[in-house]
Amino acid sequence: MKQTIIPLGPYHPLLEEPEHFKLYVEGERVVELDVEIGYNHRGIEKLSEGKTWDQVPYLVERICGICSTSHPMAYCLAVEDLVGCDIPKRAQLIRVVVCELERIHSHLLWVGLAGHFIGYNTVWMWAWKYRETILEICEKLTGNRNHYAMFKPGGVRRDFNKEQIDYGLERIVEMEKPIRLLTDAILDDPVIHKRLKGIGVLTKKEAVDYSALGPTSRGSGVPWDVRYDEPLDGFKDLKWKVIVQKDGDVFSKGVVRLLECFESISLIKQALVSLPEGGAIDADIREVPPGEGCGRYEAPRGEVFHYVRSDGSNMPYRHKVRAPTFNNLPTFKASCKGETIADVALITASIDPCYCCTERVAVVDKNNNEKILREKDLLKLSVDKTKSIMKKLGKTPPLYNMEI
């Protein structure tokens, strides 16, 4: 059959962020898919090398507007790993509260958008109505609806007072009922079952092979969650469980997200109740010694990884970010093949992609021409760099062939 290419994006009404999909279709079926990104590249890693350790959290929370606590959290964990300090108990629990609030609003956002993608705008309006209440709690507790600026290496910037804690507890307990209502309604809806079940299946083996992260892997029966596998300080003492579904289709990913909302509500309740009276909220890091540190944290979409390297000055020498979508994006190759065009928009949304988080590389030459780097080009760049370093150090090139 003749193959046709259908472009999707970069400014497509269904896509919130600019990204470009090329769908290779035979008739109605998608046989291959290609993603081009780069419309959101802002050079954050380079910018962060020009900011002091305390300024970087403001920058990394602007990597993405939805995971705007996960990135600072991972960065702070990386710096704390490098310094080797302990965080006060109160600060740990405040972090848990803010992070879990973000998880609920991000998952509700996904549920709403998934409803929008299948043309079921009632779900969209309904889910976002409840999301608004969560943002209200965020605003009361942290001072802003998004971009909370709560975290700093060594602790948190602002403390919760008694009034805020009571308000947060009261509202979050109230939220359980409407979210339960929404969940039950979605899980019982025959239309949603027909649209989402058996669509875009990612098997357990494929999920492991592609190193899928977050709800994408947990929907396929792989119980990976950094909060659980590598217990973070705040989460260690609280009781919660990792939600896993087996089927790997879009529906399972949705179920994982909806059920995780309840775990998050439970975590927030436990954290707010067990918040110790008074005490420090900041470990007061004065100096960052030379060395390197890694921070891993489970963002709503999967594991966020931050790496920092210090040369002993007041700025990071190198800062590397790896966002979950970077791993989840290639799973489209497995899950989109053989599906119809109508389902592809939904499947590509099912991993809850965040292109703002993912875009770490852009190549633009002087004449403003764009260039797409394929695997071969990246390999060539890497080999050239090694060669130039060797030349600089006066070492002889290795005996084996470095040509590609």
Place this chain on the structure above:
Amino acid sequence: MDILKKSFKKSIWVFHLSTAACNNCDIEVLELLTPRYDVERFGIKLVGSPRHADALLVCGSVNAHAKPRLLEVYRQTPKPCLVVAFGSCGCSSGIFRDSYSIVGPLDKVLKEEDPDVKIVYIPGCPPKPEAMIEGIVMGLGAI
């Protein structure tokens, strides 16, 4: 021209595009359509094509990769159109000002293309939905 001016008095159709933003303003724009703020009651409606739009809602600082696309979308929008620069990034490139991949704030890029472009600035990171509604209404008043 008078007909176009008249058309601005009624329902405004908007096209939303994001040029190297952090996604937050984009989400807040969608937030406007949901029950709490519900701008559709004022006739503000999100449309799928710039050719149908009266106003462009642009979020984010402009990077080199997105610039040609932004200009293309601007050329496709019927004139006179209102451009709304959302957030600190849209107004001044914000925290990303010094980055190598940013080619300048939105107004600078658009004024190269069309010196008479009408831009409304809504600062904030992200601006609150109330501020967004007020900004759009003020912009329409100016036209």
